[in-house]
Amino acid sequence: MKIPQLKKKSEIKTCHGISWEDNYSWIHQDNILEVLKDSKKLNPEVRKYLEEENSYTDFHLSDTKNIKKKLFDEIKGRIKLDDESIPFKDFDYEYWTKTTTKGNYSIKLRKKIGTKNIEEIWNGDEEKEKLGVKYFGVGDLEVSFNDKYLAYSLDTKGSEYYTIYIRDIKTKKLVTEKIEETSGVITFSLDDKYIFYSKLDENHRPRKIYRHKLGSNTRDDHLIFEEKSEAFTVGISLSSDDKYFFINTSDHNTSEQYYFSVDEKKPNPKLIKERHKGILYSVNSWNGRFYNHTNENAEDFKIDVTNNLEKPNWKNFISPKEEVLIGGLTFLNDWIIRSETSNALDKLFVRNITTEIEEELIFSDEKVFVPGISLAQRDKNTDNIYLGYSSPKTPGKTYSYNLRSKEKKLVKKEEIPSGHNPDDYVVERVNCVSHDGRLVPLTITKHKNTKLDGTAHLLLYGYGSYGSSMSPSFSTTRLSLIDRDIVWVTAHIRGGMERGMKWWKEGKLLNKKNTFEDYIASAKYLIENKYTSKNKIIGMGGSAGGLLMGAVVNQASELFLGMIMAVPFVDSLTTNLDHSLPLTIGEFDEFGNAKDKKDHFEYIYSYAPYNNIKKKDYPHILITTSLSDNRVLFDEPAKFTAKLREYKTDNNILLLKTEMNAGHGGKSGRDGAIEEIALDYAFALKIAQKI
Known part of the structure; x- marks a missing residue:
C-alpha cells in the first residue's frame, strides 16, 4: 500500500x-x-x-x-462485567454503582437506609443513547445534600468542554438550564439552593468560580472568584467538616487558597496565605482546627496546624522527612489517617486523636503493593473504614476495618471470571543506577515460567512528568502480554514523586533530560541483567510519557524493537x-x-x-x-x-x-x-x- x-x-x-x-x-x-x-x-x-x-x-x-x-x-x-461497588452510607440513603454485561457505562443506584427498595438514578448507556453521540464522557456526578437533585457534567466531543445539567431525581426533569463550557466539576451548597462551578475561558482554562442558583438564568450567575494569572487554574471544594468552602488556585508549582463559610449569603472568599513561587499548600478544616499540607521549608511536604485562619499560629503536626513524600489527611471523629511515599511504595498511618499514638497499617507480607483507604459513611462518628489492597500480581481486595479493635473483614474481592492464580507470577523491585548515580526503582512483573536468560521480550513503561507517581497496582490487561512471555517493567523515573519532591525537581525544567537518561539507564540495566536483550524491548508511554518515548527513540533507538506512543x-x-x-x-x-x-x-x-x-x-x-x-x-x-x-x-x-x-x-x-x-x-x- x-x-x-x-x-x-x-x-x-x-x-x-x-x-x-x-x-x-x-x-x-x-x-x-x-x-x-x-x-x-x-x-x-x-x-x-x-x-x-x-x-x-x-x-x-x-x-x-x-x-x-x-x-x-x-x-x-478478566473483567466481572456485572459488578457492583461497595455502598457508601450517606445520612438517609446508601449510594453505589453497578455495571452490566451489555452496558459500557456505569449505573448509579441508591436505597433508603433501612429499606429494600432500590432506585436507579443514573444510567450512562441510556443517557448516551438519548443524546445520540459517539463520544460520551462523564465529568462529575453529584447528588444534593437533601437527596433531591442529581447534577452531572458531560463532554460529548472528547475536548473536555463540559456541560452541566441538574435534574430532579424523582421526576427526571431538569430544574435549571444547562451550563456550558465548564471544567465539569460540580459542588452543591449545603442548603442545596446553589451549585458552584468553574468556567473555561477562551483558552480552555478554568479561571473563574461562579455560583448558580437552581432554577435561575445562567446570565444571573454570581462570579465569586476570578484568577488574574493566565498560568493558574481554579477549583472549589468543601472542607472535611462541612464548615467552609475552599477555593484553590494554582499551577503545577505554586498555589494559593481562599475560604468562606458555608452559611455566607454572599460568599466573600478570604485569602489564607499569599502565593510564593515554588510553594504549594492546601488547607483543610476539622473539629475547630485547620491543617496545612505544604512544602514550605519542607521539600517533601509536612503538615502544620492552627486554631484559626484570621490570625494563624502554625505549629508542626507531621514533620518533614528526607525523600519521603508526606501525603494528606483523612479525618474521623477519633482518628486521623495519612499516607507516605518513599522508594515508589506507599504506606498508611493511623493516629488515635485521644492518645496521639500513631501506627502504620500493615496490609501484607508482599514487598510491592498498593494500599488505600476510603470512608464507609458520611457520619464521621465511626471506627470503621474500608481498606484497599492490590499488587502487580494480586487482584484488588477491600476489607471493612475497625480502627479500634483492628478487626478486618473481606467485603469485596476483584473477581477474574476467566481465572487467575497470583502464584503464577513473580514481582521484583530492583534499583538501577542512572547516569549521575541516582537509583531508579523498577517494578518488574513476569510469568513464573518466563526465562531470564536474555531471550524474553520486555515492555518498558514510563511517564516521568508533573510529579505523577506510577503506582505498582494490579492490572488485568497486562496479563495478556505477561502470559505470552513478555516481561512488564514500570520504570519509576525522575519527573514523578516516587522518591519525594526532589525526584520531581530533578526531572523537570532544565533537569528534564534526567527523565530520559533514567529510562535509557533502565533499559540498559534490564539488558545487562538478562531480563531481555537489545532489540527485544518495546517502549510504551502516553502524553508526557509520549514525550519521553520520542526523546529516547531519537537518542537510543538501537536499544528498542519498538515504541508505542499514545x-x-x-x-x-x-x-x-x-x-x-x-x-x-x-x-x-x-x-x-x-x-x-x-x-x-x-x-x-x-x-x-x-x-x-x-x-x-x-x-x-x-x-x-x-x-x-x-x-x-x-x-x-x-x-x-x-x-x-x-x-x-x-x-x-x-x-x-x-x-x-x-x-x-x-x-x-x-x-x-x-x-x-x-x-x-x-x-x-x-x-x-x-x-
Missing part, C-alpha cells in the same frame, strides 16, 4: 537568534479550539491525510485481526512557544518558557522529539492520537509521523492511528478502552513475532 505523504510547506521559524525549518507547521489551524468543539471545521486536506494514515495502519495491522479479537475477549473476560507530546517546542494553547502557560514551571527565556528555549530545542529526528534507523513505532484532544493536539503526532517518515533509514513500520471521535483519554466506554489496549498489544505481539 502507498505510504501516506503529508504535503511539505516550508516555514522558517526564528527565536532567540536561532532559526529552523518546519515543513509541516501549516497543519496547525489558528482556530484549533473551535476544531476541537466541531470537527467539521478541520482543514479537509489534513482530514484526508489522517484518514489515509488510518487506512495505512489498518492495512499493516490486517494480520493482527484475529489476535486483536482474541486480546479483546481475553481482557474483557497521544504523545512530541512537538513540545512548538507548543511551548504558543501561549494561546490551553496548557502551555500553566506548564512553564514544568517544562520552561522557551519564548521568554533563552536558556529554556535552547534546552527544550535540544531534546524536543520533533526537532531532533535524525537520519538513522528507528524501531517499529505505533503512534495513536485523538482528533478532539485539547491537551496534546493531534497535529503534534501527525507532524512527528510525517517528518519521521522523511528521515528514517530503515524499513520498520511506522503507523499513525487517529481516533476521529475521542479525546486525550481515548475512546469513551468500556469496550472502547479495551479496543485501544488490544490494538497496542496486537502491535507489540506482531513486532515480537508472537502471532
